[in-house]
Amino acid sequence: MKITVQTNSGAHAFDCEPGENLLYAGLRHGLTLPHDCATGTCGTCRGRVVEGDVRLLWDEAPGLKFCKQEKGDVIMCQAVASDDCVLRVPSNTVGVLEGFTVPSYRRGTIGNVRMLTHDVIDFDMTLDAPLRFAAGQFVVFEIPGLIGRRAYSMVNYSEETETLSFVVKRKPDGGFSDWLFDSNVSGAAIKVFGPLGRATFHPEEDKNVVCIGGGSGIAGMMSIVARASRERYFDDHKGYVFFGVRSLADCFYLERFSEAVLQGGSNLEVTVALSDEPIPHATHPDAPALKLAEGVVHEVASRSMAGHYDNMVGYVAGPEPMVDAARRVLAREGQIASADIRYDKFS
Ligand SMILES: Cc1cc2nc3c(=O)[nH]c(=O)nc-3n(C[C@H](O)[C@H](O)[C@H](O)COP(=O)(O)OP(=O)(O)OC[C@H]3O[C@@H](n4cnc5c(N)ncnc54)[C@H](O)[C@@H]3O)c2cc1C
Numbered sequence: 001m002k003i004t005v006q007t008n009s010g011a012h013a014f015d016c017e018p019g020e021n022l023l024y025a026g027l028r029h030g031l032t033l034p035h036d037c038a039t040g041t042c043g044t045c046r047g048r049v050v051e052g053d054v055r056l057l058w059d060e061a062p063g064l065k066f067c068k069q070e071k072g073d074v075i076m077c078q079a080v081a082s083d084d085c086v087l088r089v090p091s092n093t094v095g096v097l098e099g100f101t102v103p104s105y106r107r108g109t110i111g112n113v114r115m116l117t118h119d120v121i122d123f124d125m126t127l128d129a130p131l132r133f134a135a136g137q138f139v140v141f142e143i144p145g146l147i148g149r150r151a152y153s154m155v156n157y158s159e160e161t162e163t164l165s166f167v168v169k170r171k172p173d174g175g176f177s178d179w180l181f182d183s184n185v186s187g188a189a190i191k192v193f194g195p196l197g198r199a200t201f202h203p204e205e206d207k208n209v210v211c212i213g214g215g216s217g218i219a220g221m222m223s224i225v226a227r228a229s230r231e232r233y234f235d236d237h238k239g240y241v242f243f244g245v246r247s248l249a250d251c252f253y254l255e256r257f258s259e260a261v262l263q264g265g266s267n268l269e270v271t272v273a274l275s276d277e278p279i280p281h282a283t284h285p286d287a288p289a290l291k292l293a294e295g296v297v298h299e300v301a302s303r304s305m306a307g308h309y310d311n312m313v314g315y316v317a318g319p320e321p322m323v324d325a326a327r328r329v330l331a332r333e334g335q336i337a338s339a340d341i342r343y344d345k346f347s
């Protein structure tokens with residue numbers, strides 16, 4: 001069926017499969033439809049149905065609070081059409097995707113599952129076709145038997161690869177969390193859509209880098225640090241990574257960070273911020289290349305970054321309140337332009 005979106009920059013039409021959500025249909029045709037989470041929480045993908053019959057897949061989606069449903073507003077990532085339809089999308093910037101891989105569907109098989117802490121797991125996913133993605137991007141999973149989709153940021157980086165790595169923090173009573181932590185998921189096949197996301201790192205921008213990640217929010221930053229280290233970016237750029245966890249027992253990826261710091265020399269600093277435990281030393285007892293600081297991660301970043309904001313791009317990811325607080329630090333204290341503060345809210 002044919003979907004037409006009317007935008008401030010003109011009308012665009014694309015095909016949609018029966019049962020496919022309108023956002024993914026447009027994105028896989030290379031259109032830059034507005035979106036952030038791609039899973040129903042942020043409301044960025046809202047559009048107003050002008051013609052046709054459109055049904056919502058998730059009536060309680062948090063993103064709907066940004067919509068006037070009585071006027072026909074929907075969120076496209078949770079909307080399916082029963083026939084041709086026309087939507088009005090309030091955006092000036094819809095056009096053809098440039099510089100990023102056009103997202104598509106793949107099948108992935110889970111392997112190499114490892115428990116990193118009591119509530120954090122990482123695993124690999126082998127895809128049925130190689131994927132090119134930018135460091136900092138994410139994909140969306142669809143699990144048989146689980147309603148809805150879940151977004152996860154790639155931890156690894158490779159120009160083009162069939163293997164993606166992920167790290168997931170358990171959410172109490174979460175659908176994907178319970179499935180991942182309570183069953184043997186090795187060998188499980190998953191539908192994957194992506195790559196998505198604009199919280200991405202591009203070495204050619206030639207900027208110093210600050211990353212602020214809460215818990216598994218560090219995922220995309222691992223990918224950014226992996227790419228930067230591979231290209232020896234920290235030979236002539238500064239990098240500051242702030243990794244927020246509750247206690248020493250909640251830390252993970254210390255070895256990878258230590259290797260990056262040892263390679264980056266004095267230009268890369270990684271600070272682990274402990275919110276719920278006094279710090280025993282100024283450096284991590286198991287990873288002396290990493291600094292330790294006491295406090296919530298955006299406050300630690302605020303204290304440490306004063307006077308270091310020259311020519312900076314910032315990356316923030318994690319729980320929504322932490323992301324909002326860290327963005328304020330980078331905007332107000334760092335005077336970083338909004339286009340250079342890139343973030344993912346793990347809502
Ligand atoms: C861009 C982005 C990147 C992320 N990256 C990571 C990461 O790298 N690591 C990580 O640990 N977490 C990440 N998250 C959070 C992750 O997507 C999940 O929200 C989290 O793991 C909890 O999932 P759950 O299934 O356990 O919890 P649940 O509470 O069961 O589900 C959480 C999410 O699933 C979707 N959902 C739930 N119910 C429905 C329904 N009935 N219909 C449709 N959709 C539904 C919604 O999007 C909801 O917010 C990311 C989130 C975003 C937006």
Ligand code: FES
Nearest residue numbers: 038042043063077
């Ligand atoms: S992109 Fe659809 S609600 Fe976030």
